[in-house]
Amino acid sequence: MNNTIKFKIDGKEIVAEKGKTVVEAAHDNGVYIPTLCNFPGVPPKGGCRMCTIKINGRFMTSCTTPAAAGMEIESNTPEINELRKSIIELLFVSGNHFCPACEKSGNCELQALAYRYQMMVPKFPYSFPVKEVDASSPKIIKDQNRCVLCQRCMKTIKTEDGERYFAFENRGNNLEVILDPELGKKMSDEIAKLAMDNCPVGSIIQKEVGFIEPIGTRKYDKVAIGTDV
Amino acid sequence: MKEKILEIISNYNKDKTRLMDILHDIQSIAGYVDAESIELLHKELGISASQVREVISFYHFYSSEPLGKVNIYLNDSVTAIMHGREAILETFEKECNVKEGSVSEDGQFGLFHTSCIGMNDQEPAAIINGKMFTRLTPYRVKEIVKDLKSGKDIKELIYEGDGGGRNALPGIHSMVCNNIRRRSALLTHDYTPFDVTKKVLANTSPEAIIDVVEASNIRGRGGAGFPTGMKWKFGRKAVGDHHVIICNADEGEPGTFKDRVILTEFPELVFEGMVIAGYAVGADIGLLYLRYEYKYLLNYLNGILADMRSKKLLGNGINKIEGFNFDIRIQLGAGAYICGEESALIESLEGKRGEPRDKPPFPVERGYLNYPTVVNNVETLALIPKIITKGSDWFLGLGNKASAGTKILSISGDCNYPGIYEVEWGTTIKDILDMSGSLDVQAIQVAGPSGALIGEKDFGRQISYTDLPTGGSMIVFGKERDILNDVVMNFLNFFIEESCGSCSTCRNMTSVLKERFTKILNGRGVKSDIDDLLNWSELLKVSRCGLGQTAANPITSSITNFRHLYENLIQKDVVFDTGFDLEESVKASCAAVGRQPILHNM
Numbered sequence: 001m002n003n004t005i006k007f008k009i010d011g012k013e014i015v016a017e018k019g020k021t022v023v024e025a026a027h028d029n030g031v032y033i034p035t036l037c038n039f040p041g042v043p044p045k046g047g048c049r050m051c052t053i054k055i056n057g058r059f060m061t062s063c064t065t066p067a068a069a070g071m072e073i074e075s076n077t078p079e080i081n082e083l084r085k086s087i088i089e090l091l092f093v094s095g096n097h098f099c100p101a102c103e104k105s106g107n108c109e110l111q112a113l114a115y116r117y118q119m120m121v122p123k124f125p126y127s128f129p130v131k132e133v134d135a136s137s138p139k140i141i142k143d144q145n146r147c148v149l150c151q152r153c154m155k156t157i158k159t160e161d162g163e164r165y166f167a168f169e170n171r172g173n174n175l176e177v178i179l180d181p182e183l184g185k186k187m188s189d190e191i192a193k194l195a196m197d198n199c200p201v202g203s204i205i206q207k208e209v210g211f212i213e214p215i216g217t218r219k220y221d222k223v224a225i226g227t228d229v
Numbered sequence: 230m231k232e233k234i235l236e237i238i239s240n241y242n243k244d245k246t247r248l249m250d251i252l253h254d255i256q257s258i259a260g261y262v263d264a265e266s267i268e269l270l271h272k273e274l275g276i277s278a279s280q281v282r283e284v285i286s287f288y289h290f291y292s293s294e295p296l297g298k299v300n301i302y303l304n305d306s307v308t309a310i311m312h313g314r315e316a317i318l319e320t321f322e323k324e325c326n327v328k329e330g331s332v333s334e335d336g337q338f339g340l341f342h343t344s345c346i347g348m349n350d351q352e353p354a355a356i357i358n359g360k361m362f363t364r365l366t367p368y369r370v371k372e373i374v375k376d377l378k379s380g381k382d383i384k385e386l387i388y389e390g391d392g393g394g395r396n397a398l399p400g401i402h403s404m405v406c407n408n409i410r411r412r413s414a415l416l417t418h419d420y421t422p423f424d425v426t427k428k429v430l431a432n433t434s435p436e437a438i439i440d441v442v443e444a445s446n447i448r449g450r451g452g453a454g455f456p457t458g459m460k461w462k463f464g465r466k467a468v469g470d471h472h473v474i475i476c477n478a479d480e481g482e483p484g485t486f487k488d489r490v491i492l493t494e495f496p497e498l499v500f501e502g503m504v505i506a507g508y509a510v511g512a513d514i515g516l517l518y519l520r521y522e523y524k525y526l527l528n529y530l531n532g533i534l535a536d537m538r539s540k541k542l543l544g545n546g547i548n549k550i551e552g553f554n555f556d557i558r559i560q561l562g563a564g565a566y567i568c569g570e571e572s573a574l575i576e577s578l579e580g581k582r583g584e585p586r587d588k589p590p591f592p593v594e595r596g597y598l599n600y601p602t603v604v605n606n607v608e609t610l611a612l613i614p615k616i617i618t619k620g621s622d623w624f625l626g627l628g629n630k631a632s633a634g635t636k637i638l639s640i641s642g643d644c645n646y647p648g649i650y651e652v653e654w655g656t657t658i659k660d661i662l663d664m665s666g667s668l669d670v671q672a673i674q675v676a677g678p679s680g681a682l683i684g685e686k687d688f689g690r691q692i693s694y695t696d697l698p699t700g701g702s703m704i705v706f707g708k709e710r711d712i713l714n715d716v717v718m719n720f721l722n723f724f725i726e727e728s729c730g731s732c733s734t735c736r737n738m739t740s741v742l743k744e745r746f747t748k749i750l751n752g753r754g755v756k757s758d759i760d761d762l763l764n765w766s767e768l769l770k771v772s773r774c775g776l777g778q779t780a781a782n783p784i785t786s787s788i789t790n791f792r793h794l795y796e797n798l799i800q801k802d803v804v805f806d807t808g809f810d811l812e813e814s815v816k817a818s819c820a821a822v823g824r825q826p827i828l829h830n831m
Contacts (some may be wrong), residue, residue, distance in 0.1 A: 044587065045731070049773075061587065064587035083768065087771075090737045125745070127741075149730070149731070163271075163276060163277040163280070165277070167277065167279035167280050167283040168287070168582065169279070171730045172730045173728070178279060180278060180280075183279075
């Protein structure tokens with residue numbers, strides 16, 4: 001039985017295993033679709049909308065859409081690239097993202113996406129929200145100024161019993177991802193490092209190691225995000 | 230207290246998918262969900278305390294902070310404001326000695342705003358300790374507060390008498406009125422409850438039932454308009470250990486209240502519709518998701534279900550049909566507009582935050598607890614027994630070609646006769662305005678804030694799936710209304726308040742639009758601001774669900790149809806203005822240091 005399917009992204013033929021999502025199939029075939037909230041190994045949630053594509057004229061998120069034979073997908077088009085740039089700008093103005101002072105600079109996916117999509121100054125007005133920094137855990141800092149609410153930490157950082165260290169609080173534009181105070185106190189170094197590494201931005205920072213790797217030698221300091229695809 | 234909380238948790242078998250009920254029960258005995266209860270839920274349900282708080286903080290009517298002994302939730306829909314909400318609020322604040330959004334110092338009264346509570350035809354209205362109070366006046370407010378202070382029970386505070394029809398039944402005992410102004414296919418009393426279940430199902434195959442529904446061309450009445458027969462067919466075909474029928478009674482679109490009236494006067498139609506759907510789809514689980522605002526109907530509706538069970542119209546072997554096992558449970562919501570979206574509703578039914586799911590998969594493939602699930606609107610299900618009884622041709626004879634049957638409209642605002650109107654699809658807006666006694670109309674909001682604001686040039690258009698689709702909300706605005714300040718701003722705030730926040734565009738874009746819109750209202754707008762509003766609104770179309778995708782509609786449809794209102798406000802001969810007000814921005818610091826700034830060139 002044939003276990004592969006074929007479809008097209010921007011005219012290019014993609015051969016993919018059945019059951020893969022569009023973004024997985026694209027990346028397997030060397031076609032880059034930008035993602036932010038998506039994380040390998042956990043169910044996608046279509047939260048950031050960065051991976052938006054057009055299938056038969058309809059906007060869909062490629063992290064949540066299963067690849068299907070015969071799909072005609074638009075991705076790297078002026079319309080969709082402009083839209084992705086707008087989403088990045090929107091994320092910048094709705095938080096307080098001050099790259100020069102951030103431990104994650106150079107390793108930050110939001111910053112890297114902004115470079116890749118050539119954001120200069122966001123077209124939207126800055127909102128400068130008043131946000132808190134939670135440093136109550138001995139291991140990590142949870143900085144709400146920088147959180148893009150991608151849910152990666154919520155989905156990947158769990159106790160052995162499956163309880164989540166991180167959870168949503170409130171809703172709408174009051175929404176925040178908070179660290180469970182009790183679990184935060186008992187956090188191990190390994191979990192703290194994993195939480196920092198899985199965070200695409202500088203919202204989760206492991207204490208005392210933020211600048212161990214010098215700026216200038218970090219992941220996106222020399223190559224654009226997506227070049228490994 | 231600890232024993233009582235543990236008892237509640239064990240009443241639901243420590244099942245975390247029943248968290249909604251558990252929180253309701255805790256709140257009903259403790260007033261709010263305190264830290265100790267959260268800790269117990271953490272231990273007993275195997276989820277972190279933050280995961281419990283995650284759910285509590287999502288829903289408007291749950292609280293992890295102490296509330297008042299008496300809690301007043303005052304509706305802030307646009308119609309409430311048009312009918313004098315401000316005076317009602319002032320009176321409550323004065324009489325209860327409490328500011329909106331807080332609890333009085335003595336802990337006696339909590340006063341909060343809330344999104345549309347489905348009483349637009351009898352505003353201003355408020356929910357006080359779960360009981361509905363409508364047509365409020367400052368006089369009545371004083372009276373109510375005085376009696377509450379004297380220790381009277383909430384049930385004794387209704388002096389208006391019960392509203393008409395079944396609102397007077399002891400199970401409801403409410404002052405809410407039905408205001409049925411026009412009856413057609415659904416609202417006429419030509420129905421013998423459960424006749425279809427008793428006489429038709431035993432000798433008709435599930436496939437044949439679906440055929441009739443499909444032939445009738447009935448489409449979903451909630452707004453999206455998906456063909457009901459097709460949905461049932463998909464549901465029947467989908468493979469799963471269980472199949473589920475959900476009745477969506479989370480009627481939250483501001484301005485709509487028809488499901489409230491159907492559930493009050495015709496619950497048998499709704500429940501029988503669910504039984505028929507269960508038979509057709511092969512479902513064994515039935516769920517009705519009732520919005521919290523309609524809690525006053527809960528006991529009454531549960532009473533009808535109990536009666537159905539005793540008559541073997543629910544349960545195992547319904548009407549002696551072998552293998553037809555189907556029962557219905559009512560799930561009470563807790564205040565979230567987004568839960569009207571079917572996948573968010575399912576998340577809520579599973580005891581989680583009501584965040585929409587990504588589609589595919591659609592609920593018919595994987596819905597409630599991942600079982601194939603058919604979600605239908607109250608009105609859709611209530612039409613089913615009549616379609617089965619009278620046949621698909623009867624139904625096709627009503628309405629127009631694209632849209633078969635009738636639609637129940639909830640009409641409110643500046644009209645002489647607000648209420649429920651059942652009309653055939655194809656009726657024009659002009660006829661709707663005329664029949665409801667709407668004079669000197671400036672605009673009408675068709676299908677609620679997520680629909681369209683239209684003016685006179687469009688009054689010849691028809692309600693139809695191919696012209697003006699609607700879930701039924703119609704709000705009329707007279708000539709004297711300030712469309713931008715009062716209407717569009719109210720709707721914008723509504724979308725900001727009710728966004729779940731889980732996708733980036735809906736969470737952030739509505740606030741950005743509000744900032745720019747406010748700039749125009751403040752007289753600081755320039756022409757490019759109008760263009761920005763239109764262009765930026767496009768970004769919302771990539772949002773995950775219908776709420777996000779339509780959240781800019783108040784802006785875009787008011788610019789499209791009432792552009793002159795915007796143009797009157799923007800500055801002529803000015804091409805750029807930051808909108809920044811230096812004087813206002815330094816006001817607080819000036820006051821603190823007691824100095825006046827010298828502002829140049831302002």
